[in-house]
Amino acid sequence: MKTRTWSDKLLLGIFYIAISLFALVCILPFLLLVSSSMTDELSLIQNGYNLMPQKFSFEAYKLILKTDVIYNSYLVTAIMTLVGTVLSMIVTSGIAYAISERRLKYAGVISFFLYLTILFNGGLVAYYLLIVKYLHMKDTLWALVLPGILSPYYVYMLRNFFRTVPEALSESARIDGANDFTVLLRIIIPVSLPAMSTIGLFYAIGFWNEWFRALLFIEKPDLYPLQYIIMAIIRNLDFASSMINSNQQIATVVPALSARMATTVVAIGPIIFLYPFLQRYFIRGLVMGAVKG
Amino acid sequence: MIKAIIKKQATQQCALKDKLISNRRGQELEILIGDFMDQECAEWMEQTKFRRNVFQSVFRELARNKYLYLLTVPGLLFILIFNYIPMLGVYVAFLDFNPIKGLTGSEFVGLRNFDFFFSGLDWPRVTFNTIYLNLLFILGEIVSAIVLAVVINEIGGKWFKRVTQSVIILPFFISWAVVSIFMIALLSSDTGLINNTLEAMGLQSISFYSSPEAWPGILIAIRIWKSAGYGTIIYLAAMAGINNDLYESAKIDGANRLQMIRYITLPLMKSITILLVLLALGKIFYGDFGMIYALVGDNQFLYPTTDVIDTFVYRSLRTLGDFGMASAVGLYQSIMGLILILITNKIVKLYDRDASIY
Numbered sequence: 001m002k003t004r005t006w007s008d009k010l011l012l013g014i015f016y017i018a019i020s021l022f023a024l025v026c027i028l029p030f031l032l033l034v035s036s037s038m039t040d041e042l043s044l045i046q047n048g049y050n051l052m053p054q055k056f057s058f059e060a061y062k063l064i065l066k067t068d069v070i071y072n073s074y075l076v077t078a079i080m081t082l083v084g085t086v087l088s089m090i091v092t093s094g095i096a097y098a099i100s101e102r103r104l105k106y107a108g109v110i111s112f113f114l115y116l117t118i119l120f121n122g123g124l125v126a127y128y129l130l131i132v133k134y135l136h137m138k139d140t141l142w143a144l145v146l147p148g149i150l151s152p153y154y155v156y157m158l159r160n161f162f163r164t165v166p167e168a169l170s171e172s173a174r175i176d177g178a179n180d181f182t183v184l185l186r187i188i189i190p191v192s193l194p195a196m197s198t199i200g201l202f203y204a205i206g207f208w209n210e211w212f213r214a215l216l217f218i219e220k221p222d223l224y225p226l227q228y229i230i231m232a233i234i235r236n237l238d239f240a241s242s243m244i245n246s247n248q249q250i251a252t253v254v255p256a257l258s259a260r261m262a263t264t265v266v267a268i269g270p271i272i273f274l275y276p277f278l279q280r281y282f283i284r285g286l287v288m289g290a291v292k293g
Numbered sequence: 294m295i296k297a298i299i300k301k302q303a304t305q306q307c308a309l310k311d312k313l314i315s316n317r318r319g320q321e322l323e324i325l326i327g328d329f330m331d332q333e334c335a336e337w338m339e340q341t342k343f344r345r346n347v348f349q350s351v352f353r354e355l356a357r358n359k360y361l362y363l364l365t366v367p368g369l370l371f372i373l374i375f376n377y378i379p380m381l382g383v384y385v386a387f388l389d390f391n392p393i394k395g396l397t398g399s400e401f402v403g404l405r406n407f408d409f410f411f412s413g414l415d416w417p418r419v420t421f422n423t424i425y426l427n428l429l430f431i432l433g434e435i436v437s438a439i440v441l442a443v444v445i446n447e448i449g450g451k452w453f454k455r456v457t458q459s460v461i462i463l464p465f466f467i468s469w470a471v472v473s474i475f476m477i478a479l480l481s482s483d484t485g486l487i488n489n490t491l492e493a494m495g496l497q498s499i500s501f502y503s504s505p506e507a508w509p510g511i512l513i514a515i516r517i518w519k520s521a522g523y524g525t526i527i528y529l530a531a532m533a534g535i536n537n538d539l540y541e542s543a544k545i546d547g548a549n550r551l552q553m554i555r556y557i558t559l560p561l562m563k564s565i566t567i568l569l570v571l572l573a574l575g576k577i578f579y580g581d582f583g584m585i586y587a588l589v590g591d592n593q594f595l596y597p598t599t600d601v602i603d604t605f606v607y608r609s610l611r612t613l614g615d616f617g618m619a620s621a622v623g624l625y626q627s628i629m630g631l632i633l634i635l636i637t638n639k640i641v642k643l644y645d646r647d648a649s650i651y
Contacts, residue, residue: 008550015444022441023460025518029475030463032486036478048484095368098361105354110365117376120631123623124606125616126382130375133392150371180360209468212583230470234477235590257484264474271466278466279459283526 030272037061037261044257060258061266069221069229070266076141077208077226084145084207089200091150096158097184111159114152128216143217144225148206154199157285161195162188198285201278208271226267233260386624390616406621415605419622423601426512427577431570433513438524439562443554445525446532458529462522469587472515476588480511505598508589512599515588524569531565532558568641575637578630582607602626 028051036049040057047054064070095114099107121127127147137143169191170183178186189196214228224232271278355362386406388399410416441461445454464472479486480501488498501507535558543553580601589599591612602622609619 011550012448015448019441019444019448019457022521023457026460026464026522029472029479032478033475044484048489049478049481049486050489051486091368091371094364098365101358101361104358104361106362110369113369114372117372119634120380120627121376122379122382123620123627124603125385125610125620125623126379127375128610129382129385129392129396129616130379133395135374146371147375149375150368152372155368180358180364184364205466209466209470211468211470211587215586227468227470230468230474231587234470234473234587260474261478264471268467268471275463275466276459279462282462282466283458 033261034265037258037265039258041255041258057255057258060255060262063255064259064262064266070226070263072222073224073226073229074266076144076223079141080144080210080225081204081207083141084148085200085204087145088149088151088154088203089196092155092158092199092203093184093189093196095150096155097162097180097188099155100159100162101180111156114155118152131217138217139220139223140217141223144210144213144223145207147213148210151203151206154202158192158195158199161192165191194281194284198281201281202285205271205278230260230264230267233263383620383624383627385616385620387621388617390620392616402617406617407625410618410622410625415600418597419600419602419605422598423580423603424577426509426580426599426601427573429509429513430516430581431573431577433517434520434524434573435566435569437517437521438528439559439566441521441525442528442532443558445529446558447550447554458522458526461525464519465523467519469583472519472584473587473590476511476515502592503594505595508595508598512584512588516584527569528562528565531562535561564644567644571637571641571644575634576630578602578626578633580604 031051032049035051035053036044037060038056038058039050039053040055041059043053043055043057095110098104099110101107131143131147132138137146165188169187173183173187209227211225211227211231214223214225215231218224218228382396384396387401387403388396389402389405390396390399445457448454477485480488482488482498482500482502485501487501491498499507501511539557540553543557548556580603582601582603585599585601585604586607589595589604603626606619606622606626609615609622613619
């Protein structure tokens with residue numbers, strides 16, 4: 001009896017240590033990032049990136065916040081996320097509600113129409129040509145938003161959720177003379193708010209983290225989203241220097257290394273701050289999507 | 294002319310007959326119409342029945358649920374424009390495409406683009422890397438998710454559980470661009486944290502950004518770091534569904550915790566694991582462009598182990614400007630991807646009816 005509890009205790013101890021270690025590994029890069037963004041540039045060059053700044057300096061933050069680049073890209077990302085998420089939710093909830101209704105005869109045809117896009121796609125070249133050459137969206141905000149409006153996976157997830165809403169609710173509204181628009185707006189969406197906010201969150205995170213479309217379609221620096229600024233800084237350290245140099249004429253050390261860390265901190269700031277709130281919906285959404293398959 | 298008249302007559306009679314049949318006394322009256330007319334009627338009905346019925350029923354259905362169908366219009370339009378129209382663009386794969394001349398002006402070269410790709414040295418490399426890296430990712434993600442889920446499932450303490458769960462899915466919210474910045478801070482040869490630590494311990498530093506052999510390992514580690522939390526939540530949800538009586542009776546029989554994990558928890562995770570693996574296998578021909586491009590980018594040293602089909606297509610398009618070949622490689626990927634998804638979905642359906650997404 002005693003040996004069993006001992007082995008159980010040992011196992012539990014190992015588990016606690018293992019999960020704590022993994023959790024530590026998960027946040028370690030964030031700490032490294034924040035610390036090096038607050039480190040003096042010279043110390044960074046000499047001593048490298050460290051978990052604790054050897055010499056504090058907020059110079060990098062001061063400099064990147066002095067230029068327009070960050071504000072500008074923040075605005076681009078905010079517009080992209082807001083417009084994208086709102087449009088996505090309107091389009092997704094409409095189509096998901098329609099195919100969730102069992103009386104809709106062609107619901108199967110419509111889901112298959114969506115499903116086919118998962119099976120086969122035209123490839124990058126055709127996609128690029130369509131948007132650049134035929135829709136003339138190069139260097140517009142539309143190129144960042146419109147191609148990502150609808151994800152078939154989210155349509156299926158939302159449809160599955162809408163199907164769990166008791167039919168009696170919409171039926172009684174329909175008897176009172178409500179049409180399908182009204183039923184969706186007044187009954188289905190209010191009842192499904194948790195699911196709606198989860199899917200909205202998925203879309204919003206997707207738009208916030210988007211840089212691939214900027215890589216393909218945006219050449220004007222005015223339209224760079226935040227994430228793409230980070231990509232530009234990674235590819236080219238001079239981009240970081242040029243960001244700060246524009247209104248900093250005195251040739252001291254240009255804090256390019258710490259500036260790129262500071263830019264990244266600024267870019268992920270909102271996600272980290274909203275995180276405790278976000279992750280609740282997120283976990284719920286994952287479970288919802290996972291269990292339903 | 295005569296035919297038309299007969300047809301018209303037949304129509305009228307058919308209508309009359311329909312009416313009569315629907316009438317209560319239809320059976321008696323039908324005899325009066327006569328054999329000849331009946332035959333004519335049947336023939337004509339046969340010809341038009343199918344078409345008329347389809348159009349009528351489609352139209353009737355659209356009219357009856359017009360608001361519901363209206364709700365699908367914006368979504369279907371977006372899908373049509375951004376997903377279906379590019380499918381027509383696979384035509385570029387058969388052209389010596391010139392952006393100025395466009396689709397209609399470029400020369401048709403048949404399979405030359407494919408020939409060029411398949412006779413080159415890039416083909417086996419990018420195909421192998423795509424599949425190999427994806428297999429590593431699937432293995433790493435599934436194993437780490439199961440291990441983490443078992444651990445979180447076993448530990449007590451609601452608060453501790455919730456905090457660790459929140460922390461391990463945090464990386465999932467971060468874009469690959471940010472992960473790439475993390476990697477620079479960790480892996481840079483002179484300033485990176487790992488090399489600093491190695492040097493401090495008196496060891497040889499490693500120049501990660503010029504050693505391709507290290508990258509499959511690095512990529513799999515990053516992949517686990519970023520998405521293990523996601524998988525863990527799926528497994529935790531599945532574990533929450535296990536009936537507690539099983540553990541109770543095992544306890545009475547004298548099982549310890551390790552035995553319970555081994556003989557109860559893990560076997561019950563089998564079906565969801567098979568499902569997740571199959572779904573992931575269906576996508577094995579698609580490399581993770583976001584990950585590879587953000588982390589490796591244009592670093593040619595690392596191409597031998599990290600260049601995947603997607604990054605190759607991108608490079609052919611943007612750096613080389615070879616639209617035709619990029620498109621051919623994309624088509625090769627799409628077709629292989631299609632075959633694999635169809636196969637895996639078939640297996641998933643055989644395995645579990647409710648599991649496939651569509």
